[in-house]
Amino acid sequence: MELLSGGEMIARALEDEGVEYIFGYPGGAVLHIYDALFKDCKIPHILVRHEQAATHAADGYARATGKPGVVLVTSGPGATNAITGIATAYMDSIPMVVLAGQVQSHLIGEDAFQETDMIGISRPIVKHSFMVKRTEDLPIMIKKAFRIASSGRPGPVVIDIPKDLTRPDAKYEYHYPETVKMRSYAPAQRGHTGQIKKATKLLLAAKRPIIYAGGGVLLGDASEQLTQLARELNYPVTKTLMGLGAYPGTDRQCLGMLGMHGFYEANMAMHNSDCILAVGARFDDRVTNTVGKFCPGAKVIHIDIDPASISKIVMADIPIVGPVQSVLTEMLAQIASLREKDSSLPDKPALEHWWQQIEEWRAAHGLFTGRRYGESDMIMPQQVIQSLYRATKGDAYITSDVGQHQMFAAQYYPFDKPRRWINSGGLGTMGFGLPAAMGVKLAFPDMDVACVTGEGSIQMNIQELSTCTQYDSAIKIINLRNNNLGMVTQWQDMQYEGRYAMSTYEDSLPDFVKLVEAYGHVGIQVTNLADLDGAMDEAFAMKDKLVFLDVIIDPTEHVYPMHIAPNGAMKDMWLSKNERT
Amino acid sequence: MRRIISMLMENEPGALSRVIGLFSQRGYNIETLNVAPTDDPTLSRLTLTTVGSDLRIEQLTKQLNKLVDVVKLADLTEGAHIERDMMLIKVRASGAARHEIKRTTDIFRGQIVDVGPNIYTIQIIGTSEKLDAFVAAMSDVDILEVVRSGVAGISRGEKVLSL
Ligand SMILES: Cc1ncc(C[n+]2csc(CCOP(=O)(O)OP(=O)(O)O)c2C)c(N)n1
Ligand SMILES: [Mg+2]
Numbered sequence: 001m002e003l004l005s006g007g008e009m010i011a012r013a014l015e016d017e018g019v020e021y022i023f024g025y026p027g028g029a030v031l032h033i034y035d036a037l038f039k040d041c042k043i044p045h046i047l048v049r050h051e052q053a054a055t056h057a058a059d060g061y062a063r064a065t066g067k068p069g070v071v072l073v074t075s076g077p078g079a080t081n082a083i084t085g086i087a088t089a090y091m092d093s094i095p096m097v098v099l100a101g102q103v104q105s106h107l108i109g110e111d112a113f114q115e116t117d118m119i120g121i122s123r124p125i126v127k128h129s130f131m132v133k134r135t136e137d138l139p140i141m142i143k144k145a146f147r148i149a150s151s152g153r154p155g156p157v158v159i160d161i162p163k164d165l166t167r168p169d170a171k172y173e174y175h176y177p178e179t180v181k182m183r184s185y186a187p188a189q190r191g192h193t194g195q196i197k198k199a200t201k202l203l204l205a206a207k208r209p210i211i212y213a214g215g216g217v218l219l220g221d222a223s224e225q226l227t228q229l230a231r232e233l234n235y236p237v238t239k240t241l242m243g244l245g246a247y248p249g250t251d252r253q254c255l256g257m258l259g260m261h262g263f264y265e266a267n268m269a270m271h272n273s274d275c276i277l278a279v280g281a282r283f284d285d286r287v288t289n290t291v292g293k294f295c296p297g298a299k300v301i302h303i304d305i306d307p308a309s310i311s312k313i314v315m316a317d318i319p320i321v322g323p324v325q326s327v328l329t330e331m332l333a334q335i336a337s338l339r340e341k342d343s344s345l346p347d348k349p350a351l352e353h354w355w356q357q358i359e360e361w362r363a364a365h366g367l368f369t370g371r372r373y374g375e376s377d378m379i380m381p382q383q384v385i386q387s388l389y390r391a392t393k394g395d396a397y398i399t400s401d402v403g404q405h406q407m408f409a410a411q412y413y414p415f416d417k418p419r420r421w422i423n424s425g426g427l428g429t430m431g432f433g434l435p436a437a438m439g440v441k442l443a444f445p446d447m448d449v450a451c452v453t454g455e456g457s458i459q460m461n462i463q464e465l466s467t468c469t470q471y472d473s474a475i476k477i478i479n480l481r482n483n484n485l486g487m488v489t490q491w492q493d494m495q496y497e498g499r500y501a502m503s504t505y506e507d508s509l510p511d512f513v514k515l516v517e518a519y520g521h522v523g524i525q526v527t528n529l530a531d532l533d534g535a536m537d538e539a540f541a542m543k544d545k546l547v548f549l550d551v552i553i554d555p556t557e558h559v560y561p562m563h564i565a566p567n568g569a570m571k572d573m574w575l576s577k578n579e580r581t
Numbered sequence: 582m583r584r585i586i587s588m589l590m591e592n593e594p595g596a597l598s599r600v601i602g603l604f605s606q607r608g609y610n611i612e613t614l615n616v617a618p619t620d621d622p623t624l625s626r627l628t629l630t631t632v633g634s635d636l637r638i639e640q641l642t643k644q645l646n647k648l649v650d651v652v653k654l655a656d657l658t659e660g661a662h663i664e665r666d667m668m669l670i671k672v673r674a675s676g677a678a679r680h681e682i683k684r685t686t687d688i689f690r691g692q693i694v695d696v697g698p699n700i701y702t703i704q705i706i707g708t709s710e711k712l713d714a715f716v717a718a719m720s721d722v723d724i725l726e727v728v729r730s731g732v733a734g735i736s737r738g739e740k741v742l743s744l
Contacts, residue, residue: 119595124606128649131595148649183744184591184652308643311636 004174006135006166007036010099011043013142016176019043019070021061021442023054027074028114029101032166034072046442046471049463051078053435055085056461059094060399060436063422065443066221068095068149075101075163076114080121084429086156087125091426092242093219095154097145098122102131104164118160127155135165136172143180152187153306154219188305191322191330199277199301199318200334206275206299207350209235212258215242215425216280216304216324223247223418225328226279232335233346236358238266240281241410244421249414250394255358256367256414259287260563261407264365264573264581267561269358271295271571278302280324283313284426293569303327365561365575367411378554379529381405381480385412388450388478391536396448397422397440401433401457403487405480407559409452431460437475438468448540450476455509456485465519468546476539477548479512482555490558494574512550521546583612584638585664585734587628587742588645588654592618596650600627603648609633609641613666613709613731624652624744630709630732653742661737667704667730668712669694673723674701682722689715700725 004012010033014022022045026034037045048054051073058069069089073082079100089096103112119129128148130141138161145157203209217226223246230237230253237247238258247254256263258270270276276298281287288294294314302309302316303324310319320327339345385408388396398413399422400406406423415421422440424432437451458479468475480486488503513523522545526535532551539547561573564580573581590596597616604611609631616627633641638656645651657664674682679701686693686703689711695702705715709732716727736742 120598123595123599123602129595182649185649306647308640308647312640315636 001173001175003171005032005036005168005171006138006161007032007168008040009135009138009172009174010142010161010166011036011041012174013139013176014043014070015041017142017146020067021046021058021439022070022072023048023058023061023439024072025051025054025074025078027078027101029075029103029163030072030078030099030161030166032163032168033099033101033161035168036166045072046438046467048435048467050461051081052085052431053438053461053464053467055082055089055096055098056429056432056435057439058096059085059089059432060422060439061443062089062094062096062439063436064397064419064440066419068097068146068154069439071096071098073098073100074114075103075118076116079116079118083121083125086122086158088424088427088429088432089156090125090127092215092424093154094156095150096156097142097149098156098158100158100160102160102162105162106164108162118158122158125156126158129158129160131160132162132165135170138165139174139176140180143177144182147180147182148185153216153309188307188322189326191303191320191327193330195318195320196327196330197334199320200331200338202275202299202301202318203233203277204335204338204345205347207347208272208274208354209233209346209351210255210269210273210276211235211237211247212240212270212276212278212281213237213243213246214240214279214281217243217246218280218418220280220305220324221418222280222325222328225325225332229328229332229335232332234351234355235277236269236355238262238270240284240287240425241423242425243281244410245415245418248416250416254414255362257410258570259284260289261411261559261561262287263367263411264561264575265358265361267563267570267573268361271569272357273298276300278316279328280304282309285313288313289563289565289568289570289572293567295570376554379526379532379551381408381482381553381557382412383529383532384478384480384551384553385409385452387532387536388452389413390533391540392448392450396420396450397437397444399423399433399436399440399449399451401451401453401460402428402430403454403457403485404482404490404557404559405452405454405457405486407487408480411559430457433457434461434464434477435467437477438464438471438473441473441475442471448476450478452478452480454486455479455481455483455512462515465516465521465546469520472544474542474544474546477546479548479550481512481550481552482557483509484555486555487559493558512548516546516548521548523548523550525550525552527552582635582638583630583632583658585628585630585657585662585732586642586645586654587626587657587734589619589624589652589742589744590627590648591650591652592623592625593650596625597627599648599650600645603644607641607644609637613729615731615733628731628733652744655736655742657734657736660740662734663737664708664732664734665706666709666712666732667706668715669702669704669728670716670719670724671700671702671726672719673699673725675699678722682719685715685718689718691715
């Protein structure tokens with residue numbers, strides 16, 4: 001067996017694990033590891049400009065590929081800077097392995113230079129964490145970390161590595177295990193057949209069914225099965241912000257996103273349904289509105305890999321714990337056999353009636369009627385997203401930041417494929433979009449990757465424009481520039497009589513075009529609607545350039561529909577500034 | 582309802598703080614907590630009591646089970662079980678009260694484990710209720726210190742919590 005130092009073991013283990021990129025930033029506690037990477041490691045390392053960006057980039061990579069993102073940061077400030085990105089990944093169940101340096105073992109607990117209790121700080125936002133005690137344990141711990149991060153309900157795993165354990169002069173036998181067994185970790189391998197049978201019966205007996213698909217469908221690679229099931233039964237499908245792309249967004253059966261800023265027809269269909277098939281979704285408060293008023297007539301079938309997600313907020317009538325892909329596959333077989341016995345299933349007249357109702361909702365207040373744009377000389381944010389959709393033929397990877405622009409992107413860019421929509425749904429992290437796009441672009445260099453952002457969010461990680469220069473990251477940044485923290489001013493308009501408390505920047509915004517040019521990129525400002533499509537095409541025509549499109553939009557526009565809260569139900573929505581259900 | 586939840590967890594640094602952290606993170610409260618190694622040195626047994634609705638307890642046990650360090654978990658209150666809490670209570674015992682305290686201790690099948698001219702230290706073992714009752718019975722006495730181990734519990738009969 002080969003003798004390796006701790007640093008070398010880490011480099012080798014990551015190779016043996018099949019890691020494609022390491023996103024990181026060096027510092028004292030990880031210098032042995034960096035030296036080992038420098039000397040002998042085939043994996044490219046992406047040097048970000050802030051550790052938060054390393055985690056978001058790894059996260060974007062993970063969301064787009066399904067493989068765990070890998071982050072390497074130093075102790076103390078390096079580790080704490082990574083926290084927001086770890087929390088972001090945790091909230092959206094994204095597989096990630098974070099290697100964090102730690103001060104030397106004998107200094108731990110002494111408030112040594114750049115010491116923080118990373119295990120403690122990260123505890124509530126990780127799936128699991130390891131503190132390495134002996135160099136020999138590194139390979140098995142790394143193996144365990146990858147296994148835990150990427151199986152079951154995925155999530156971030158932190159490995160805290162004291163500096164002395166990576167010393168170049170202390171060598172140990174290296175062996176990277178093929179598999180690991182953990183007596184205390186066994187995610188469900190399949191759903192309970194009896195439960196699946198019961199669920200299928202209930203589903204086929206429904207008169208007003210709806211399929212409610214969440215991010216778990218994407219994480220569990222079950223879009224194909226979900227689509228097949230929905231088509232087979234001709235049932236309507238709605239998706240959460242995290243589930244966009246789980247079912248083709250342009251398909252007739254797709255009612256679009258549901259929830260706080262969900263489509264009218266989606267929220268109405270949910271509220272009036274008699275059977276909800278929830279797949280890999282978690283009844284988040286941004287979906288349900290007031291839980292006590294949630295879908296009063298609906299029976300709930302809930303499929304999730306995480307038992308703790310089931311009946312956490314809304315009681316499931318039929319809970320099914322298991323990987324969504326295998327459960328849906330089994331459900332499809334059940335459907336076939338039930339229909340063989342009784343070809344009248346599902347209830348077609350009822351379904352026809354249901355679809356009629358849904359089409360009425362869609363026609364009355366659907367998003368794509370164009371009626372939502374107010375009268376304005378300015379470009380409307382929705383038009384920018386539609387232009388982006390047109391220029392990319394609906395086939396781009398779209399990352400986003402957080403705010404109104406995020407909701408407009410989610411509403412107006414229908415995703416037909418899984419893993420194309422990359423956004424921070426659970427934590428809602430401004431500053432996510434740009435580094436995430438870098439991660440996606442590395443994974444898919446030949447694809448169009450665009451980051452939809454706002455002038456507020458982009459400034460939270462704008463230093464990454466430099467990383468993009470270093471690695472020729474030819475992403476497109478679409479800045480929906482309303483010159484204010486739009487999502488905040490929208491709430492202030494609606495709830496605080498338009499008092500814009502600290503949500504505008506006065507005249508302090510940079511000239512974004514000059515700014516990106518200073519980093520060596522291309523900047524284009526667009527102010528007239530007539531120039532929008534042309535500028536968009538021009539941006540995407542520059543295949544090997546990062547282009548920043550600074551689009552000046554109507555600053556007064558709000559995102560609609562919007563759930564009426566507090567005390568509203570799914571069906572209670574603002575449809576425009578002065579129109580409500 | 583009050584529940585006694587008992588679990589086997591990896592005897593590793595950080596495991597306990599993950600369990601405790603979960604309670605504050607998710608807004609549950611711990612009434613008592615007891616943890617010690619088992620006959621298998623790689624495992625600790627942790628027993629806690631908490632109060633909550635069935636739904637909340639179900640959610641809590643699911644969340645605890647999700648922790649990678651938690652190997653096996655049981656809600657002992659779901660079946661017949663034995664629970665024991667141990668209390669050491671130091672009281673001022675002088676004059677006529679001395680005899681009275683001794684009598685009460687005997688009634689509760691407690692033991693006086695340390696004696697001073699003006700002090701008794703009493704050990705009582707039993708359910709939490711019994712211990713509470715003893716403290717109540719000492720209401721006229723000057724209680725100087727109370728130490729309780731927290732509830733430890735085990736299922737009755739054949740049922741075992743082991744790997
Ligand atoms: C890190 C962080 N801080 C604060 C917030 C709260 N927040 C949500 S949206 C928003 C405004 C975002 O402004 P901008 O990026 O310009 O997007 P817009 O809403 O104008 O499209 C803020 C401050 C957040 N989500 N994340
Ligand atoms: Mg803005």
